[in-house]
Amino acid sequence: MKPINEVKINLLSCSSNEAFARVAVASFIAQLDPTIEEINDIKTAVSEAVTNCIVHAYSERIDTVYITVRIFENRLVKITVRDRGCGIEDVKKAMEPLYTTAGGERAGLGFAVMGSFMDKLNVRSKLGKGTTVILTKQLSYRTRANG
Amino acid sequence: MAVNIDVTGEVVTARLDGELDHHAAASIREEIDKSIDANRPTLVIIDFRDLTFMDSSGIGLVMGRYKKTREIGAELHITNTSPQIYKVMRLSGLERLAVIDRGGYKNETDK
Numbered sequence: 001m002k003p004i005n006e007v008k009i010n011l012l013s014c015s016s017n018e019a020f021a022r023v024a025v026a027s028f029i030a031q032l033d034p035t036i037e038e039i040n041d042i043k044t045a046v047s048e049a050v051t052n053c054i055v056h057a058y059s060e061r062i063d064t065v066y067i068t069v070r071i072f073e074n075r076l077v078k079i080t081v082r083d084r085g086c087g088i089e090d091v092k093k094a095m096e097p098l099y100t101t102a103g104g105e106r107a108g109l110g111f112a113v114m115g116s117f118m119d120k121l122n123v124r125s126k127l128g129k130g131t132t133v134i135l136t137k138q139l140s141y142r143t144r145a146n147g
Numbered sequence: 148m149a150v151n152i153d154v155t156g157e158v159v160t161a162r163l164d165g166e167l168d169h170h171a172a173a174s175i176r177e178e179i180d181k182s183i184d185a186n187r188p189t190l191v192i193i194d195f196r197d198l199t200f201m202d203s204s205g206i207g208l209v210m211g212r213y214k215k216t217r218e219i220g221a222e223l224h225i226t227n228t229s230p231q232i233y234k235v236m237r238l239s240g241l242e243r244l245a246v247i248d249r250g251g252y253k254n255e256t257d258k
Binding site: 015016018019022037040043044047048051054055097104105106107109110112113116117 | 166170201203204207230231
């Protein structure tokens, strides 16, 4: 399936870029005139995915996070967040709510939020090679009251 | 991202302002904890009225403060959570730990 529009955003894994990443993705999707709830869902999921890259994948170094946003026919949005970091040893375990390998006050809810705020969550990971997270959302069709 | 802390008697109120993510959480946590340690309150209120965004880093922050208030025998209240913030909180089961008052947002999301 070929996208009708696409943007690629590469950014360094500095935590100060978390806000930029979610706002940049939301700005691109704004052309579909999504609802406020849809935009918030997408911002939250992107924030989780990028935070995972910073906290987990590149915990030892600053490196590049690759984000691709694709818009398909019929208001389908696919967001890919990819890193070349440490990879996840056990993806199934990592996706369990409340499970975290990070210390401090990480809640272990990143994947749970992505999964419940988006329609589909796909995670591929290879130890030492990196992780790719694909977030899919079907935007609703709505009739606008005021043009 | 900022936090304004108000101390009245035995009540510490922390008003969050801006976007709460992993980047912002550390300094906010420090400021709230400093005030809890200094004032030994019986009630801690975290007010989300002016918070425009929150991801699961905010859950970590609230859970951490829940543990801290428990340790000193204080109660934790969460107020004015917008629909987006409440949606993140509900996922964590936080409403079982702390009193959440959704303020003026309540009717907006009850379907």
